[in-house]
């Protein structure tokens with residue numbers, strides 16, 4: 088195994104291949120506080136990529152209710168059990184990754200979910216962490232009884248476990264955008280990737296008997312457009328773009344700003360060691376207990392504080408960039424926030440999108456004499 | 467004490483095996499001999515009387531531990547191999563004990579039983595490493611689920627989930643559950659990417675249960691452009707009997723030519739679907755010598 092640097096762990100770790108970072112890495116930040124579990128993203132993906140025979144159970148994008156929901160069932164808790172208790176010490180991961188904890192003769196620590204595990208994508212939906220037996224549970228922040236929605240796609244990891252596990256190198260990471268793809272001609276259906284991916288995003292096709300995975304809508308990305316799940320997001324929770332490593336930050340880049348500058352975007356289960364490239368703004372109504380820390384690493388509380396300060400009007404720039412979530416289909420690589428607007432620019436510096444920080448308010452009279460009607464909605 | 471007895475038994479077995487092998491083909495000193503006959507070969511009949519003309523070689527199986535993922539222990543202690551050729555074709559009969567028949571790979575955790583013959587130039591250790599860039603090897607891979615597709619028709623979603631229902635698929639014609647390939651127009655095929663791009667695993671109409679592959683090192687195995695191998699596997703009373711056959715002198719330049727009176731490197735592999743065997747997770751023989759009579 089080679090030694091590679093994983094900045095999310097703050098240390099070097101073992102990986103099956105040498106460290107080769109793509110020229111550009113596409114990434115996303117999901118603001119969990121805004122997700123309403125409408126599943127529009129899920130259906131956008133389904134209708135685009137997985138409506139064929141053999142793909143019935145496939146949800147490359149899924150939204151699960153935490154703490155109980157998970158697709159496939161127990162994808163994370165099963166692996167966490169296999170991995171055993173691990174620790175972070177002063178922001179550095181002191182435990183073992185799934186590569187370092189691999190059993191002898193295996194490349195990755197993993198498990199293969201069975202059919203029944205994939206059969207309940209909505210299990211645990213809207214179930215809270217504890218039974219609600221007291222009406223006023225929601226009056227304090229964070230809530231003692233909580234729930235939150237976790238939208239998931241493939242993380243197009245810097246160190247993909249799927250790629251490391253495939254003995255046939257059927258999975259590859261594109262140098263131009265870091266998108267991880269599974270070659271439909273080379274795959275022989277071994278399911279090593281399904282077994283190895285800690286996020287369980289490669290899936291086996293019943294009918295073609297080979298595996299498939301989320302492809303970050305690469306044909307759209309190649310044309311400068313956002314992936315389908317991202318641009319259809321009703322709750323506007325998503326930001327899509329490229330990310331740099333922490334030693335190479337561009338503070339005007341939206342993803343760098345959220346992940347590296349403000350540090351509100353956190354990786355999902357960084358301890359697995361794949362350096363996932365979908366980041367999450369943790370839910371502020373959920374206490375920063377071990378559950379959240381286990382899921383998003385040791386910086387959860389800090390991220391919640393920064394986000395809360397933004398809600399109190401103390402961080403217009405952060406507020407501004409979040410206004411640009413799902414504001415255009417076009418990928419923008421830089422942003423600026425003025426008094427009135429948040430603006431996104433493409434690689435050439437041309438303006439791609441501009442949104443008002445405050446929507447203009449129009450109040451119409453309750454009675455419309457011209458039509459002779461009363462209005463129900465006057466704003 | 468037990469250990470010594472075991473070693474003694476193993477030694478006796480080894481000696482008798484060598485006596486058997488050397489007694490028959492002492493001059494050739496080969497591990498497997500393909501006997502020349504003048505008849506048409508029983509390429510799809512593992513139970514043909516003709517097989518009695520071939521010498522049976524009992525080959526010990528080992529675990530695949532050269533490259534991860536490994537198979538820590540073999541699923542069968544040994545297999546029996548016979549081979550016949552008639553000047554134009556060569557056929558192998560491989561038999562092994564397997565208490566479960568695994569011939570469906572529709573569900574996510576279903577893996578197939580299978581067997582394979584590796585063929586390469588003699589005296590090259592690299593053959594066991596699936597060849598090198600300059601020493602390609604051939605692998606003839608028989609698969610139980612392909613056999614079932616041929617014997618009983620393509621196994622689709624409905625074969626594993628009989629109560630499954632679907633209203634429609636894009637561009638499909640006919641009635642649910644919409645079977646491959648008949649109900650799928652070219653436009654519908656687009657939604658089955660493996661089939662569309664020509665992956666041999668994803669083809670609903672299988673013409674053979676034996677896939678011809680070429681490899682140039684670990685992980686490089688690829689389905690050959692031209693497919694000419696045939697065979698048939700039958701599972702009965704806890705035993706697989708599988709015939710794998712091909713031409714001795716195919717016109718396909720991806721294939722190694724097998725010439726009478728010559729020796730080749732060979733090895734055999736067995737996959738036990740019930741143990742989750744797939745790809746590198748397999749039981750293998752040592753690198754052996756094949757003599758084509």
Ligand code: SF4
Pocket residue numbers: 240241242243244246247248249250267283284285286287288289300361
């Ligand atoms: S999330 Fe899983 S499938 Fe996606 S790149 Fe990472 S390891 Fe591979």
Ligand code: SF4
Pocket residue numbers: 121122123124125126127128129150236238319320321322323324
């Ligand atoms: S579309 Fe957006 S808001 Fe709706 S479930 Fe998906 S991520 Fe959440």
